[in-house]
Amino acid sequence: MSNRGEALQQTRIVDLSDDKAIYGVKLLADLGADVVRPEPSSGDPLRHRGPFDEESGDSLWYTFFASSRRHFKVDETSSASLYELNALLSSADLCFLGRENSLADRVNVEAARTRNPKLVVVDVSPFGNTGPWSDFKAPDLVASALGGSSGITGDDYTPPLKLFGELNFTISGSYAATAALAGLYHAQETGEGQSIEVPVHECIASSLEHVFMWYYYHEHFPNARAKALERRGSLHWTNLYVVMPTKDGAMMVTPTPNLEAQLAWLVEEGSFQDLLDPKYEEPENRRRYSQRLMEVIREWVAAEDTEDLFFKAQERHAPYGWVQTVPQVANNPQLEARSWWQKTRVGERRVPSPGIPFQFLGTPGQVSESGWLETNASNVLDAVGWED
Amino acid sequence: MRPLEGIRILDFTHVLAGPFCTRLLADMGADVVKVNSTKRAAANNAPSSPYYAIWNRNKRALALDMSQDDAKGVAKSLVSQADVVIDNFSLGVLDRWGIGFDDVSTSNDQVIYVQMSGMGSGGPWSDFVTYAPTIHALAGLTYTTGVPDGGPIGLGFSYNDHQAGLHGAVAILSAIEARRQTGKGQRIDLAQFEVGAAMIGVSLLDYFVNGREAKPCGNRLPYDKFAPHGCFQCRSYGGDILDERWLAIVCRDDDEWQALCSVMGAPDWCREEAFCSAEARCENAEELDRHMNAWTRDQDANELMYTLQSAGVPAGVVQTGIDLAESDPQLQAHEFIRFMDEPHPRLGETFADRLPIYFERTPCEIYERSRLLGEDNVSVLADWLGMSEDDVRAGEEAGFLT
Structure with a gap:
């Protein structure tokens, strides 16, 4: 049991999630929850997700997503082992289930809830357990397509694109963690546990910013030519945020929130072209002015040095964003100054690892290395130490 | 009964990340009081804006002109009654109003303060101004989302605002659980930049371990051998x-x-x-x-x-979006889109995309339209502070409850 003064140190979790919620369990584990992740005797298939440490062969995907947990193997052919797996649920506060975790089918959730009425079970699946698509398979790309995120990502010269990596499943993971904590709060207040379903499809569809607004209120937007926006690169629905090439890189540029200040800056730089033309003060030309402003900015930015431009913009409180590569993020001075990086073990090495995306001033969490329970089927419960 | 009933949240958020966080909590039954003012209610922060209407459903609306001392006094009293205070202003705004964590925690040591700033408190970039597209760029999300040799394409929507909102909800509910153990609230410093950087955590680890630089790879997976x-x-x-x-x-x-x-x-x-x-x-x-x-x-x-x-x-x-709204049979089977019973005074019929969390015992099936500026002044100030309607109306007349 963790006793490091962390927010969730009294919370016990059995993690039978798959890739759709493993990020959510990570959030809770890094905040101090005591998380055990049983594995089938053949090993957790998610340990085969790349990239891998070229020296040790360890999965870095697994190191990141399965942090701060305790693992042990379940012998699916042993009734004693399966008994202990099920017995864990008697002492747990939360249990996460994923359809692609083979052990999720080996726990008797209803029996566990009878023994432990406060248990909260979070079942994260591609589409939920009802509805015409409930049996569909949906790895991240398919989930991204059906959920609507691919439809607005990419450009007119590319296919619809998925977001890099597994950003759709980190959304469902974050929803799963939120659901679990809400269920836990209710259980603590009332003594009543429950089952909670989180369909990935709806998590994605509910996180698309403008998409439903555009459909239902398109008549409010003068630039709306249809009830949906096409994929159009980084261009935001407002038409006022877009990535532009610079002399030596790329910059996310926006004249918001103060278009007048942006114009004044262009005037200072002598790069305002026709933007001071009185015609743009006419109400009928305001939309044309916004377009022209972005055109003028694009020409100006193209001749600017990225780093200089970024800092000049931020000095003026203009929310420009320097398009950073992964090594640049890894060497970012802000992350360094805030001591965001933590150390984790990979093979025999201790290396910097992404930290926790929030700082609790009273009960700080930490990303810790996952441990392996040196146990066999007959003493898992002793090793976990969850007997009350 | 919804799962978070009984939790009081004072909401000083704007645009998307913060309002999305408090919308999640409001959907699950928390009493979220959205603070706005005539002076701030412009563009996407105006209650007549569709954007505002979407992210502020299920909340109550209180108007406070925080440039006035009387409003600050009301805010201070409200904070003393709150379980959670949340803002996503630039750093220090609540401190300048005299309702920062240090001011309030002496009288209400159970309060949980969440600051969802762009870059977090402290560090050389802490004063930088950001919106979600800024964060996408700085955190590597823009660079990595694209096609090989095609230049950065990036994200066409404010993904990180949704993630920051979800992380805010996780943080708040975790701090409430911690409070159950310790009896104390605390301050939480949530940097939206760090949320964004965590989204490429695997690639960062690969860089540190193997020195490999992740590149945009279109629809292929960057690390796994799946094809097609x-x-x-x-x-x-x-x-x-x-x-x-x-x-x-x-x-x-x-x-x-x-x-x-x-x-x-x-x-x-x-x-x-x-x-x-x-x-x-x-x-x-x-x-x-x-x-x-x-x-x-x-x-x-x-x-x-x-x-x-x-x-x-x-x-x-x-x-x-047309497919999702009109013909997705799965969303239709789950009644994902629903219309508010009460018409919005400015927008007419408004809709809700439902909370994608299905609680067996505490279903979250209440969806109420977003409220106009100060529309709930009387009910909020009666419920939280015991003020009479006459006193509230007097405050409105005096101009600090506007």
Whole structure:
């Protein structure tokens, strides 16, 4: 049991999630929850997700997503082992289930809830357990397509694109963690546990910013030519945020929130072209002015040095964003100054690892290395130490 | 009963990240009081804006002109009654109003303060101004989302605002659980930049461990040998980009590949050595994609999706907002889109996309329209501070409750 003064140190979790919620369990584990992740005797298939440490062969995907947990193997052919797996649920506060975790089918959730009425079970699946698509398979790309995120990502010269990596499943993971904590709060207040379903499809569809607004209120937007926006690169629905090439890189540029200040800056730089033309003060030309402003900015930015431009913009409180590569993020001075990086073990090495995306001033969490329970089927419960 | 009933949240957020966080909590039953003012209620922070209406449902609206001392006094009293105070202003705004964590925690040591700033408190970039597209760029999300050698394409929507909101909800509920153990509230410093950086955590770890730099890879997975793994063009409805139909198809193992080959009628090219293993298919992914595109090009995307799914091959139509709103049978079966019972005074009929969390015992089925500026002044100040309606109306007349 963790006793490091962390927010969730009294919370016990059995993690039978798959890739759709493993990020959510990570959030809770890094905040101090005591998380055990049983594995089938053949090993957790998610340990085969790349990239891998070229020296040790360890999965870095697994190191990141399965942090701060305790693992042990379940012998699916042993009734004693399966008994202990099920017995864990008697002492747990939360249990996460994923359809692609083979052990999720080996726990008797209803029996566990009878023994432990406060248990909260979070079942994260591609589409939920009802509805015409409930049996569909949906790895991240398919989930991204059906959920609507691919439809607005990419450009007119590319296919619809998925977001890099597994950003759709980190959304469902974050929803799963939120659901679990809400269920836990209710259980603590009332003594009543429950089952909670989180369909990935709806998590994605509910996180698309403008998409439903555009459909239902398109008549409010003068630039709306249809009830949906096409994929159009980084261009935001407002038409006022877009990535532009610079002399030596790329910059996310926006004249918001103060278009007048942006114009004044262009005037200072002598790069305002026709933007001071009185015609743009006419109400009928305001939309044309916004377009022209972005055109003028694009020409100006193209001749600017990225780093200089970024800092000049931020000095003026203009929310420009320097398009950073992964090594640049890894060497970012802000992350360094805030001591965001933590150390984790990979093979025999201790290396910097992404930290926790929030700082609790009273009960700080930490990303810790996952441990392996040196146990066999007959003493898992002793090793976990969850007997009350 | 909804799961978070009884939790009081004072909400000083604006735009998307903060309001999305408090919308989640409000959907689950927390009493969220959204603070706004005549002076701030412009553009997307105006209650008549569709953007505002979407992210501020299920909350009560209180108007406070924080430039006035009387409003600050009311705010101070409200904070003393709150479980949670949340803002996503620039750093220090609540401190300047005299309702920062240090001011208030002496009288209410159970309060949880969440500051969702762009860069976090402290550090050389802490004063930087950010919106979600800024964070996407700085955190590597813009660079990595694109096609090889195509320059950064990035994200066309404010993904990180949703993630920051979700992380805010996780943080708040975790701090409430901690308070149950310690009896104390605390301050939480949530940097939206750090949320964004966590989203590429695996690639950062790969960089530190192997020195490898992640590059944009289109629809392929950056690290795993799954092929085919792409979006393939099907029969279009017309000539506009919105008329295009695309189908995402993924094979994660040889079983799914064999099932796909079977659906395709086992063409000769499937049996070529270039496609005989996952590794070979990844090495020859461009050629594989050409075969796939040739096969899908004249087919109906929707029909093909059902055929492939029936055969055990993961496949999904690339849906637009129109598809999601009008024809997605799964969303319809779950009544994902619903309309508010009460018309909005400015927008008329308004809708809600439902909370994608289905609680068995505490279902969250209440969706109430967003409220106009100060529309709930009387009920909020009566419930939280015991003020009479006459006193509230006097405050409105005096101008500090506006």
